[in-house]
Amino acid sequence: MALKLVIFDLDGTLLEQGLDFEAIRREIGLPPVVPILETMEALPPAARERAFAILDRREAEAAAVSRLMPGARELLGWLRGRGVRTALLTRNSRVSVETARTRHGLAIDAIVTRETHTPKPSPEGVQHLMARFGAGADETIVVGDYRYDIEAGRSAGTRTIALIAEAKAWAKDATWIASSLDEVREILQRLIERPVA
Ligand SMILES: [Mg+2]
Known part of the structure; x- marks a missing residue:
């Protein structure tokens, strides 16, 4: 058992959270709290098209001014070196992810967005990436700041790291909890040094 693959969420994980999801729901006319993508998919065609136009624009704006989380570049380089x-597995659009990746010059081996696989919490994206890199569930870690990230990893059978600054009820389902990407790196370092721990 080795560590072969680390799958990161984007917003709030590698990038500082730039999307105001409540403002997006308000602009689209969705009730608070509902899952945005799934609720939009259920709208009639014209309303759905308008909603995705709003979401795409909001994501593009956020990507264009996005900032890296502290330690993101170092962590990606450190993993590459090993x-x-x-x-990257995100519910965002491909365009916004490419904007952010180019802006920050992120070196990452694969990107999966909502256009090609059922979005998290579905495990589809995680399973696709494991197959692509020949990584077993026990050789893969999913890192994210929201319950959908942890659910996607768990459903695919991987271990997970919840990256959270304050306690969240859903984080009990994560294998580990970290409050910074430096702490994520410490967890991964222990795994690399003692693979069966
Ligand atoms: Mg996130």
Whole structure:
């Protein structure tokens, strides 16, 4: 058992959270709290098209001014130096992710967005990435700041790291909890040094 693949969420994980999801729901006319993508998919065609136009614009604006989380570049480089594959799995659009990636010059091995796989909390994206890199569930870690990230990893059978600054009820389902990307790195370092721990 080795560490082969680390799958990162984007917003709030590698990038500082730039999307105001409540403002997006308000602009689209969705009630608070509902899952945005799933609720939009259920709208009639014209309303759905308008909603995605709003979401795409909001994401593009956020990507254009996005900032890296402290330690993100260092962590990706550190993993690369140890032969561990890295991937980005996000509910965002491809365009906004490419904007952010280019802006920050992120070196990452694969990107999966909502256009090609059922979004998290579905495990589809995680399973696709494991197959692509020949990584077993026990060789893969999913890192994210929201319950959908942890649910996607768990459903695919991987271990997970919840990256959270304050306690969250859903984080009990994560294998580990970290409050910074430096702490994520410490967890991964222990795994690399003692693979069966
Ligand atoms: Mg996130």
